[in-house]
Amino acid sequence: MDNAIEIRTLSVVFSSNGRPITALDSLNLCVPSGQVFGFIGPNGAGKTTTMHVLLGFIAATAGEARIFNTDVNKSIARQRIGYLPEHPDTYKFLTGRELLVMAGRLFLIRGKQLSDRIDEVLSLVNMQNVSNRKIATYSRGMMQRICLAQALINDPDLVILDEPTGGLDPIGRMEVRRIITDLRARGKTVFFSSHELSEVELVCDHLAILSKGRLIVQGPTSKVVPQGESLEKYFMKAVSNQ
Ligand SMILES: Nc1ncnc2c1ncn2[C@@H]1O[C@H](COP(=O)(O)OP(=O)(O)OP(=O)(O)O)[C@@H](O)[C@H]1O
Ligand SMILES: [Mg+2]
Numbered sequence: 055m056d057n058a059i060e061i062r063t064l065s066v067v068f069s070s071n072g073r074p075i076t077a078l079d080s081l082n083l084c085v086p087s088g089q090v091f092g093f094i095g096p097n098g099a100g101k102t103t104t105m106h107v108l109l110g111f112i113a114a115t116a117g118e119a120r121i122f123n124t125d126v127n128k129s130i131a132r133q134r135i136g137y138l139p140e141h142p143d144t145y146k147f148l149t150g151r152e153l154l155v156m157a158g159r160l161f162l163i164r165g166k167q168l169s170d171r172i173d174e175v176l177s178l179v180n181m182q183n184v185s186n187r188k189i190a191t192y193s194r195g196m197m198q199r200i201c202l203a204q205a206l207i208n209d210p211d212l213v214i215l216d217e218p219t220g221g222l223d224p225i226g227r228m229e230v231r232r233i234i235t236d237l238r239a240r241g242k243t244v245f246f247s248s249h250e251l252s253e254v255e256l257v258c259d260h261l262a263i264l265s266k267g268r269l270i271v272q273g274p275t276s277k278v279v280p281q282g283e284s285l286e287k288y289f290m291k292a293v294s295n296q
Contacts, residue, residue, distance in 0.1 A: 056122075058212045058243035059085035059108065064117035066103050066267075077103040079267040080117065085245050085260070087122075090238050092254035092275070093247045095264035096293055101247040102140050104264075105214055109137055121212060136210030140217050140247075142201035146190035150181055150200045153189060154207055161208040175203040178233055194221040202233070213237055215246035219253060231257050255285040263289060265296045 061083040068075040078100045085091045093101050106112045107119050110126055124131040144153055151172060158168040176182045179199040184192070189200065198221050205213065218234075219227045227250070234244050234257050248254050254261060255275065262272035270292050271278055279288050 056087045057084050057120075058087045058089075058122060059083065059091075059245060060120045060123075061104070061107075062118050064104070064107065064119055065115045066100070066107060066112065067115045076267050078107075078114075081264070081267070081269055083262055083269065083272060085243060087243050088238065088241050089259040090234055090244045090257050091246070092258035092261040093245060093264065094249070094251065094254055094261060094289065095247075095270075098266075099264040100267040101264060102216055103267075105137075105216055105245075105247070108214060109135070134211040136205035136208060136213045138198075138202050138205045138213075138215045138218055140220070142197055144189060144197075144201060144204070147188065149186050149188055150176070150192070150196075150203075151185040153200060153204060154185075157204045157207045163208070171207060171209070175206050178206065178236075179203045180229060195223060195226050198222055199226065202230070206233075210242070212243045212245065215244065217247055217249065219248065219250055227253065251284075251286045251289055255279070261285075263292055265293050268296075270296065 061081055064078055064081040065076070066078040068077055081104065095101055107114050108121060108126055110129065110132060119126045121131045122134060148156065154172045154175065155168065158171060163171060176185050179202050181196065181199050181203060184196060189197065192200065202218065219230050222230060231253060237244050258275050260273065261275050261278055263270040279285050
C-alpha cells in the first residue's frame with residue numbers, strides 16, 4: 055500500500071522570548087493511502103504543527119515529510135491537498151458561492167465545470183440555501199461548513215482536517231462523519247485531528263496518539279484499542295503514562 059503521508063524523525067522547535075519550545079520531537083508517522091487516519095492528542099501535543107509542516111506553512115527544524123512521495127518543501131506536493139484549518143476564517147465580504155468561485159479559479163477550474171463542482175460541494179456541506187449570503191452573516195458552524203466546501207473544491211486526493219467538527223451541532227458532526235466516509239469510498243485519504251474520541255473511533259481505520267510532540271502509538275484502530283475497551287479509556291491511560 056502506498057503512503058499518502060510519510061514523516062521521518064520530524065522535529066520542530068519554536069522560540070518564544072528566546073526560550074526553545076519543542077513542538078515535535080523526532081516524529082515518525084505513516085498515513086496509508088485511501089484510509090481515514092485520526093490524529094489525536096492533548097492540547098499542545100503538536101497536531102496542528104504537524105499539519106503546518108505538511109502544508110509548507112512552517113519549516114521543520116530536523117527530519118523530513120513527504121506527501122505522495124514528494125517532499126513537502128516542493129510546492130507541487132500541495133497540489134493534491136485539501137485543507138480545513140483549526141480556526142477557519144475567510145473573506146467576510148464575499149458570499150459563500152463567491153468564495154468557492156475564487157477557490158476553484160485558483161485551481162484553474164472554470165465555466166460549467168466550476169459551477170457544477172460548486173453545487174456539488176455546497177450540497178455536500180448542506181449550504182445550498184445560504185450560498186448567496188455574505189460570509190459576514192454566517193454562524194460559526196456555517197463558516198466551518200463553507201470552509202470545508204472550499205477545502206474540497208479541487209477534489210483533493212488527500213484531505214487534511216484540523217478539528218473538522220469543532221463548532222458544529224450534532225447534525226453537522228454527523229454530516230462531517232458522512233463526508234469523511236464518502237471521501238474514503240471514493241479512494242481519498244483523510245488525515246484529521248479531533249478531540250472527539252468517540253467520533254475518531256467511529257470513522258478511523260488508523261490512528262496515532264501524540265503527546266508532548268512525541269508519538270505514543272500508531273496503527274489500525276482495531277489493533278491499537280484493546281478489545282472491549284473504549285478509545286477514550288485507552289487514550290487516558292496512554293497519555294497519563296507520559
Ligand atoms: N508559533 C509558535 N511559537 C511558539 N510556540 C508555538 C507556536 N505554535 C505552536 N507552538 C507550541 O507548540 C506546541 C504544539 O502546538 P500545536 O498547536 O501544534 O498543538 P495541538 O496538538 O494542535 O493542540 P490543540 O489540541 O490545542 O489544537 C505547543 O506547546 C504550542 O504552544
Ligand atoms: Mg491544534
